[in-house]
Amino acid sequence: MTNRDPWTARLSEYVDGELxxxxxxxxxxxxxxxxxxxxxxxxxxRLRDLAGTLADREPGRDLWPAINARIGGEARxxxxxxxxxxxxxxxxxxxxxMLVVGAGxxxxxxxxxxxxxxxxxxxxxxxxxxxxxxxxxxxTSFDHAVAELERVLxxxxxxxxxxxxxxxxQSLRTIDRAIAQARAALLTDPNDPYLxxxxxxxxxxxxxxMRRAATLVATS
Amino acid sequence: xxxxxxxxxxxxRAGPDDAVDVALAQSGDTxxxxxxxxxxxxxxxSLARRMMGPETAEEATQDVFVRAWEKLGSxxxxxxxxxxxxxxxxxxxxxxxxxxxxxxARLEPTDGVLEHRAGRGPRPELVMDLExxxxxxxxGARQIFVLHDVEGYKHExxxxxxxxxxxxxxxxxxxxxxxxxxxxxxxxxxxx
Numbered sequence: 001m002t003n004r005d006p007w008t009a010r011l012s013e014y015v016d017g018e019l020x021x022x023x024x025x026x027x028x029x030x031x032x033x034x035x036x037x038x039x040x041x042x043x044x045x046r047l048r049d050l051a052g053t054l055a056d057r058e059p060g061r062d063l064w065p066a067i068n069a070r071i072g073g074e075a076r077x078x079x080x081x082x083x084x085x086x087x088x089x090x091x092x093x094x095x096x097x098m099l100v101v102g103a104g105x106x107x108x109x110x111x112x113x114x115x116x117x118x119x120x121x122x123x124x125x126x127x128x129x130x131x132x133x134x135x136x137x138x139x140t141s142f143d144h145a146v147a148e149l150e151r152v153l154x155x156x157x158x159x160x161x162x163x164x165x166x167x168x169x170q171s172l173r174t175i176d177r178a179i180a181q182a183r184a185a186l187l188t189d190p191n192d193p194y195l196x197x198x199x200x201x202x203x204x205x206x207x208x209x210m211r212r213a214a215t216l217v218a219t220s
Numbered sequence: 221x222x223x224x225x226x227x228x229x230x231x232x233r234a235g236p237d238d239a240v241d242v243a244l245a246q247s248g249d250t251x252x253x254x255x256x257x258x259x260x261x262x263x264x265x266s267l268a269r270r271m272m273g274p275e276t277a278e279e280a281t282q283d284v285f286v287r288a289w290e291k292l293g294s295x296x297x298x299x300x301x302x303x304x305x306x307x308x309x310x311x312x313x314x315x316x317x318x319x320x321x322x323x324x325a326r327l328e329p330t331d332g333v334l335e336h337r338a339g340r341g342p343r344p345e346l347v348m349d350l351e352x353x354x355x356x357x358x359x360g361a362r363q364i365f366v367l368h369d370v371e372g373y374k375h376e377x378x379x380x381x382x383x384x385x386x387x388x389x390x391x392x393x394x395x396x397x398x399x400x401x402x403x404x405x406x407x408x409x410x411x412x
Contacts, residue, residue, distance in 0.1 A: 012394035018375075044397050050350055051369035056262040057269070059278050064257055067282050068250060071289045144293065148243035156240070207247045218240040218252070 007037055015044045142203050149210040156217040168213050175206045238301040246292050253292075257285055260302055264309050270354055270366045271313045280316060284309045310367070314381055317359065353403045361396035368393050
């Protein structure tokens with residue numbers, strides 16, 4: 001049954017330009033006398049070209065709801081309002097945020113001065129047990145996410161109005177100082193629940209602020 | 221196998237600038253991740269349908285995006301997000317292929333049929349439903365055909381992905397092409 005042309009199995013390699021030079025010359029000599037191999041070469045070439053142009057096709061139904069449920073999206077999603085600039089209430093909130101963060105930093109400073117320092121300020125609230133391990137464990141991913149957001153914002157800051165940029169940068173500087181203070185304090189007292197909670201909360205606030213700004217430029 | 225970091229910049233079609241949404245998604249924003257999903261779902265689903273078959277393509281597509289969400293923190297932007305996602309999808313789909321049923325109708329993989337068909341009749345009309353024909357290829361030949369001829373991978377990359385020799389990849393590709401040619405041939409004849 002196998003009465004096969006010995007070159008047949010090499011024709012795809014020929015079409016793909018993968019034969020050695022001497023083999024190629026020999027095969028091309030064969031093609032001058034073998035119509036069947038010439039036909040296969042032409043067909044394989046067209047088939048390869050056609051395969052490279054196949055169009056993508058969307059699934060028949062929306063898969064996002066199922067994906068969103070699997071990644072816990074409903075719980076994580078934040079209500080981001082898409083605007084071209086921060087509103088007055090948002091600017092006010094940023095100012096409050098700076099005060100809050102500043103208060104946290106002051107508390108850290110007080111704690112660093114001696115064991116008699118008072119408990120943390122009420123604005124931060126009690127240490128969230130769930131947040132304690134997050135602060136240190138999430139630092140690497142937090143830094144990476146922030147770096148990416150910073151890069152994006154740096155590239156597209158011209159899409160935000162001047163007042164927004166000014167408030168944003170001022171707020172971020174304040175938050176960064178607070179994060180640096182908290183991290184420094186944690187170096188000497190890594191298991192302090194208040195410090196961990198404060199760092200986690202401050203990191204979360206920074207991400208939220210940057211995400212809001214990045215969303216503005218993303219939808220511009 | 222799950223590491224989607226491309227050793228070689230894998231082939232990908234041009235995509236939009238995803239940088240903002242990637243950064244937002246990395247910070248936990250699922251709305252940004254949804255935008256990435258909507259941008260890339262067609263490409264991922266098509267890859268899954270061709271490699272896994274239509275029966276499991278939707279589930280496999282979901283798996284790819286869930287895995288992408290889980291791995292998003294490891295994306296460093298060395299390649300385009302679409303390239304990274306594509307590589308991750310290929311890895312995941314290949315890892316799933318061995319645990320899925322293989323009871324779908326396939327073309328006869330024997331050389332006898334191949335030789336018989338290839339040796340007679342007019343040339344196949346290659347504008348036939350190639351998608352359907354790809355879906356009926358034997359699994360190994362199908363995956364290599366999809367990766368090489370549709371997705372543009374090189375034999376060396378395919379060999380590394382599948383753990384096979386380059387020569388085996390070439391042989392399977394040729395087998396797939398000849399089977400497709402012979403499968404499309406009768407349809408071409410009907411249209412003549």
